[in-house]
Amino acid sequence: MPHQHRPAAATLRPDHQLIAEMVTTGARVIDVGCGDGALLDVLARDKAVDARGIELSREKVNACVARGLSVIQGDADRDLSDYPDDAFDYAILSLTIQATRHPKTVLENLLRIGRRAIVSFPNFGHWKIRKGLLIGGRMPVTENLPESWYDTPNAHLCTIYDFADLVKLVDAEVEDAFSFNARGKRLGIKQSIWLQNLLGEKAVFLLKRKH
Amino acid sequence: MNETVNTRNQPQAASAPGQDALVHALPRLKEAWTPSSQLVRFENAPLKLECGQSLNSFQIAYETWGQLNAEKSNAVLVCHALTGDQYVIGTNPVTGKPGWWETLLGPGKPIDTNKYFVICANILGGCMGTTGPASIDPATGKPYGLNFPVITIADMVNAQVRLIDHLGIGQLFAVIGGSMGGMQVLDWAARHKERVFAAMPIATAARHSSQNIAFHEVGRQAVMADPDWCRGDYHTHHKVPKNGLAVARMAAHITYLSEDALHQKFGRNLQDRSSRTFSFDADFQVESYLRHQGSTFVDRFDANSYLYITRAMDYFDLAAESGDVLANAFRNTRTRFLVVSFTSDWLYPTRESRDIVQALNAVAANVSFVEIESNKGHDAFLLDEPEFFATVAGFVNAAAQHRGLKA
Numbered sequence: 001m002p003h004q005h006r007p008a009a010a011t012l013r014p015d016h017q018l019i020a021e022m023v024t025t026g027a028r029v030i031d032v033g034c035g036d037g038a039l040l041d042v043l044a045r046d047k048a049v050d051a052r053g054i055e056l057s058r059e060k061v062n063a064c065v066a067r068g069l070s071v072i073q074g075d076a077d078r079d080l081s082d083y084p085d086d087a088f089d090y091a092i093l094s095l096t097i098q099a100t101r102h103p104k105t106v107l108e109n110l111l112r113i114g115r116r117a118i119v120s121f122p123n124f125g126h127w128k129i130r131k132g133l134l135i136g137g138r139m140p141v142t143e144n145l146p147e148s149w150y151d152t153p154n155a156h157l158c159t160i161y162d163f164a165d166l167v168k169l170v171d172a173e174v175e176d177a178f179s180f181n182a183r184g185k186r187l188g189i190k191q192s193i194w195l196q197n198l199l200g201e202k203a204v205f206l207l208k209r210k211h
Numbered sequence: 212m213n214e215t216v217n218t219r220n221q222p223q224a225a226s227a228p229g230q231d232a233l234v235h236a237l238p239r240l241k242e243a244w245t246p247s248s249q250l251v252r253f254e255n256a257p258l259k260l261e262c263g264q265s266l267n268s269f270q271i272a273y274e275t276w277g278q279l280n281a282e283k284s285n286a287v288l289v290c291h292a293l294t295g296d297q298y299v300i301g302t303n304p305v306t307g308k309p310g311w312w313e314t315l316l317g318p319g320k321p322i323d324t325n326k327y328f329v330i331c332a333n334i335l336g337g338c339m340g341t342t343g344p345a346s347i348d349p350a351t352g353k354p355y356g357l358n359f360p361v362i363t364i365a366d367m368v369n370a371q372v373r374l375i376d377h378l379g380i381g382q383l384f385a386v387i388g389g390s391m392g393g394m395q396v397l398d399w400a401a402r403h404k405e406r407v408f409a410a411m412p413i414a415t416a417a418r419h420s421s422q423n424i425a426f427h428e429v430g431r432q433a434v435m436a437d438p439d440w441c442r443g444d445y446h447t448h449h450k451v452p453k454n455g456l457a458v459a460r461m462a463a464h465i466t467y468l469s470e471d472a473l474h475q476k477f478g479r480n481l482q483d484r485s486s487r488t489f490s491f492d493a494d495f496q497v498e499s500y501l502r503h504q505g506s507t508f509v510d511r512f513d514a515n516s517y518l519y520i521t522r523a524m525d526y527f528d529l530a531a532e533s534g535d536v537l538a539n540a541f542r543n544t545r546t547r548f549l550v551v552s553f554t555s556d557w558l559y560p561t562r563e564s565r566d567i568v569q570a571l572n573a574v575a576a577n578v579s580f581v582e583i584e585s586n587k588g589h590d591a592f593l594l595d596e597p598e599f600f601a602t603v604a605g606f607v608n609a610a611a612q613h614r615g616l617k618a
Contacts, residue, residue, distance in 0.1 A: 050577070058582055065549065065579045066601040068609030072550075072568055072580035079572070087575035 014184020027089035033096030037064035080109035125159030246272040246340025272340025273332035290388030290395035321604035338513035357443035389592035416563035430459030457505030469588035537570035
C-alpha cells in the first residue's frame with residue numbers, strides 16, 4: 001500500500017522492527033501509546049495491516065492523523081474498555097505499560113480486545129539498574145530510563161520476572177518472549193530467563209489468552 | 212416523481228403581485244424564493260418528515276465546485292451549520308462576503324476542489340433557496356410561516372439524500388460539517404452507512420445538551436417576544452422581528468466564542484469614548500460588537516428559519532433512536548471517521564466528541580480523533596487553525612488512497 005510519508009529505514013526503532021516481525025500480513029492492529037506513529041507506519045507499509053493507534057499526547061496524535069494514520073487521543077487506562085472483545089488481531093503496547101496507572105487492567109484489556117497482545121517494556125532487572133541501586137544507593141538513571149525519580153512518567157517499572165508473574169496472574173499464554181539491547185539485538189535464545197533478566201535492556205512478549 | 216432542474220436565476224413560478232412588493236421591501240427574500248445558486252425541485256415527490264407530515268413538493272438550492280469523476284467516486288458533501296448556507300466558497304449573494312469555509316475548501320486547500328467534486332446544499336428549513344418557512348406555501352400562496360412543519364436533522368439529511376440521488380451519486384467519498392453540520396454528518400453516517408466512505412463530524416455532538424437547548428430557547432423567546440413577529444406571519448404584515456432576532460443572535464454569538472477570545476479582542480475597552488456615559492449606550496466595545504453582529508444578521512436571515520432550525524438541533528439525539536446506546540447507531544459501519552474538537556469550545560466541548568469516539572470504538576470503527584488547541588471557542592472550526600487543516604488534509608489524503616482515488 002502506498003504511504004505518504006515513509007520514514008527512512010534508518011529511523012526505525014529497533015524494538016519496532018522486532019514487533020513488526022511478529023505481526024502477520026493484513027492483520028487488524030491497534031498500537032496503544034503509538035507515539036508519533038512510527039510503528040503503525042511500518043506495519044501499514046510492510047504488513048498492509050489495518051492500523052489504529054491510541055496516544056495520550058495531543059501533539060503526537062495530531063501529527064499521526066496529519067500523516068494519514070487512524071489515531072485517537074486517548075489513554076490506555078481509560079479507553080481500552082470501550083473496545084469490543086476480539087476487535088483486533090494484535091493489541092500492541094510498546095514501552096508503555098510501565099507508565100500506566102493500572103498495568104494489570106491494561107494487560108487484561110489488551111488480551112480481551114486483541115486475539116494476541118504484544119507487550120514490550122524496559123527491563124528493570126538489567127544489571128546497570130541493579131548496580132545503580134546497589135552501589136550508588138540512588139534510583140537508577142540510564143539511557144533507557146533517563147528521567148529522575150521525581151520526573152519520570154514510569155510509575156510501574158518491572159523486571160522480566162515480574163512481568164512473567166503478571167502474565168501468569170492474568171492467565172495468559174506466552175507464545176514468544178525475548179530480551180534485546182538498545183540496538184535491537186536479541187539475546188541468544190539459549191540464555192536462561194535469569195540471564196535475560198540480567199542482560200536484557202528491554203523485553204517483548206507475544207501473549208495469547210488461555211480461555 | 213417529478214424533478215425539475217432550473218438553471219440559475221430563473222424564477223420558479225409566476226409570483227403573485229404581493230410577492231413582488233415583499234421582495235422589494237425585503238431583498239433577501241429573492242434568494243429564498245428564486246436563489247442564484249443551482250436548484251432542483253421535487254414535485255409530487257413527498258418528503259416524509261419525522262413529525263408525521265410530508266412536504267409534497269420542495270426545492271433544494273445548492274452549489275458545486277470541481278468535477279465529478281467518471282466513477283462518481285470523488286464527491287464531498289459539505290453540511291452547513293445553523294446560520295450557514297450553500298456558499299462555502301465564493302461570494303455570498305446576500306452579504307457580498309467570501310464563502311464561510313474558504314479556509315478549508317478550494318483549489319489547493321485541505322479539501323482540494325481540483326481533486327474533489329464538492330457539494331453544499333442549503334438545508335431544509337433554511338432561507339437561502341431550499342424550502343423553509345419563508346418559502347411560499349402552495350396551499351395559500353403566502354409564506355409558510357408557522358404552517359411549515361417542524362423538521363429534524365434527519366429530515367434535512369433525507370432531503371440531501373434526494374439531491375445526491377438526483378446527481379446520480381451512489382456513495383459520497385466524504386461528508387463533512389461542523390456544529391449542526393456535524394450533526395448531519397453523524398446522521399448520514401448512522402442511517403446511510405453504505406453511502407458514506409469517510410465522515411468528518413467537527414465541533415459537534417451526538418445529542419444536543421440541556422445547556423444548548425436552554426440557549427436556543429432564549430433565542431426563540433427573544434424572537435417570539437418581538438411584536439413584529441406577528442405569530443410568525445410577519446411577511447404578510449410587511450414586518451420583520453428585527454429586534455428579537457438580533458437579540459437571539461447576540462446571545463448565540465457569545466456561545467460561539469470563549470471568555471479568553473472576548474477578553475483578548477475587547478477586554479473592558481470603551482467604544483469611541485474616553486469615559487463611561489452613565490447611560491445604556493454601547494459604552495463597551497464588546498457591546499458595540501454584539502449589536503453589530505445582531506443587526507447584520509437580521510439583514511440576511513429569516514426569523515422563522517431560526518426558530519425551526521434551532522428546534523431541529525434541540526431534537527437531535529442519535530442515541531435515542533438506538534435504544535439509548537450511541538454505539539448501536541454505528542454498528543457494522545465501514546466508514547472512516549475523523550472526529551475533531553477544539554479545546555476552548557464550551558458549546559460542543561471535547562467530552563461530547565469523546566462520546567462519539569467511544570461509541571465508534573465500541574463497534575471497532577476506523578476512527579481518528581484530534582482535539583485542536585485553540586482559544587477561539589466554537590467558532591474555531593471556521594477560522595485559521597493550521598493544525599486542524601493539517602489533520603483534515605492527512606485524513607482526506609489517506610482516505611482517498613483507500614478509496615483508490617488518484618493523488
